[in-house]
Amino acid sequence: MAIRMDVFKTVPDLYVYQVVSILSSFDLKLDQNTVALWKISTEDFYCIKWLLAALPSIQKYLKMVNLQLASLGNDICLLKENKIACTVEDITQLLTSLESFFVKKIIVFDYKAIADRVIKGCARAIELNCSYLDSTAIAKIHIEANVVSGAVEMIPYETKWCAWPDYGFVSMPDVNTLPDSHIDFMCKNLHNQNKKVPKGRFLAQYIGTCYKTPCHEVIHIIQGINKQRGNTFQAEHDASYSMMTLLWSISKLPDLSPLFIEGLCEMIYHYQIQSANRIWNKWNQSEKLQYHQWKDTFGLTSCPGWTTEGPEGLILESQMKTMIAAEGISPVKIELIPEERIKVVLDVLFKNRTGNILSIPVNIPADLKIEQNRIEKLVQPVSPDLLNELFKILQCNE
Numbered sequence: 001m002a003i004r005m006d007v008f009k010t011v012p013d014l015y016v017y018q019v020v021s022i023l024s025s026f027d028l029k030l031d032q033n034t035v036a037l038w039k040i041s042t043e044d045f046y047c048i049k050w051l052l053a054a055l056p057s058i059q060k061y062l063k064m065v066n067l068q069l070a071s072l073g074n075d076i077c078l079l080k081e082n083k084i085a086c087t088v089e090d091i092t093q094l095l096t097s098l099e100s101f102f103v104k105k106i107i108v109f110d111y112k113a114i115a116d117r118v119i120k121g122c123a124r125a126i127e128l129n130c131s132y133l134d135s136t137a138i139a140k141i142h143i144e145a146n147v148v149s150g151a152v153e154m155i156p157y158e159t160k161w162c163a164w165p166d167y168g169f170v171s172m173p174d175v176n177t178l179p180d181s182h183i184d185f186m187c188k189n190l191h192n193q194n195k196k197v198p199k200g201r202f203l204a205q206y207i208g209t210c211y212k213t214p215c216h217e218v219i220h221i222i223q224g225i226n227k228q229r230g231n232t233f234q235a236e237h238d239a240s241y242s243m244m245t246l247l248w249s250i251s252k253l254p255d256l257s258p259l260f261i262e263g264l265c266e267m268i269y270h271y272q273i274q275s276a277n278r279i280w281n282k283w284n285q286s287e288k289l290q291y292h293q294w295k296d297t298f299g300l301t302s303c304p305g306w307t308t309e310g311p312e313g314l315i316l317e318s319q320m321k322t323m324i325a326a327e328g329i330s331p332v333k334i335e336l337i338p339e340e341r342i343k344v345v346l347d348v349l350f351k352n353r354t355g356n357i358l359s360i361p362v363n364i365p366a367d368l369k370i371e372q373n374r375i376e377k378l379v380q381p382v383s384p385d386l387l388n389e390l391f392k393i394l395q396c397n398e
């Protein structure tokens, strides 16, 4: 298909990221010649909210290459010239060509700059909401890039994010400066899927990481500033539980608005929920039970599975963190995060909670207590009303 996707070089980077995400949402496992569909009526609330917010801009950019999202029955298709629906093969080609922009450095994201702006936004949101914390220490929080030693055995460490509470910074793998050996390692280990993701897809998806992970790591820094002495289980619980609420609150900061284009936060939530749901469907009873106990005690019970020898322990830890970050988006009620929630969450985490916090009982407001098997509700399809709203926007363009 001769669609000149190189026109996209002129589109602001974050919109290209959104277009890549939209194209990846189509079902591409079917026969190459069949019409490619996005089964939108089975998608979750945050996915629909993402599209409702993002569609006007996305359609504008797609139009530059004579493409257009449209409804087809209960699904979404992508129309090319003469209003012919793209096939699976067409979409696969479009996706490959956009992803190659990342590999060939036609599009270069400044990942470190995104992470640094996000973490400074987090620091400011925390400072604004928690007058009882040391604001001078909070103001110093920043991002630094991991240093590469050249030793092969160091690759797993040099590709990790890490919070350094004593020094007030978070270190990150900056994929723009890391050697290929490191990028290869990261492509293999993304989401613990044990299958290698193509480099272009990885570089696109890593943008989302640079929004989410600083929101998690900054909580570890604050745990240090607040002189909390807990343990891994509690520290990881609190950072993972609160990160998505923190992300939402910084997306509303006026000076971060260029970073949060329409629907971006909702899109990140949608992906988080979908990854958590894949984990949920794979977990056995013992894993679900460990998760419930950890979640129900607000991280104050340990998870024996995390200390299992070999990679299994680390995988379970990462899965449980993914799960609670997803469920923390909407603990009991499907809604966009209310503006005032961030203060309540930060107070639960930090107010009058210093020293050995394992012995301090936590008071969690009822609307922040994650209900059992919450993930199953989060992936439910939305109401017909919300879906109709989306179809109306799609039809406007037809």
Ligand SMILES: [Zn+2]
Residues within 6 Å of the ligand: 216, 217, 220, 235, 236, 239
């Ligand atoms: Zn952590």
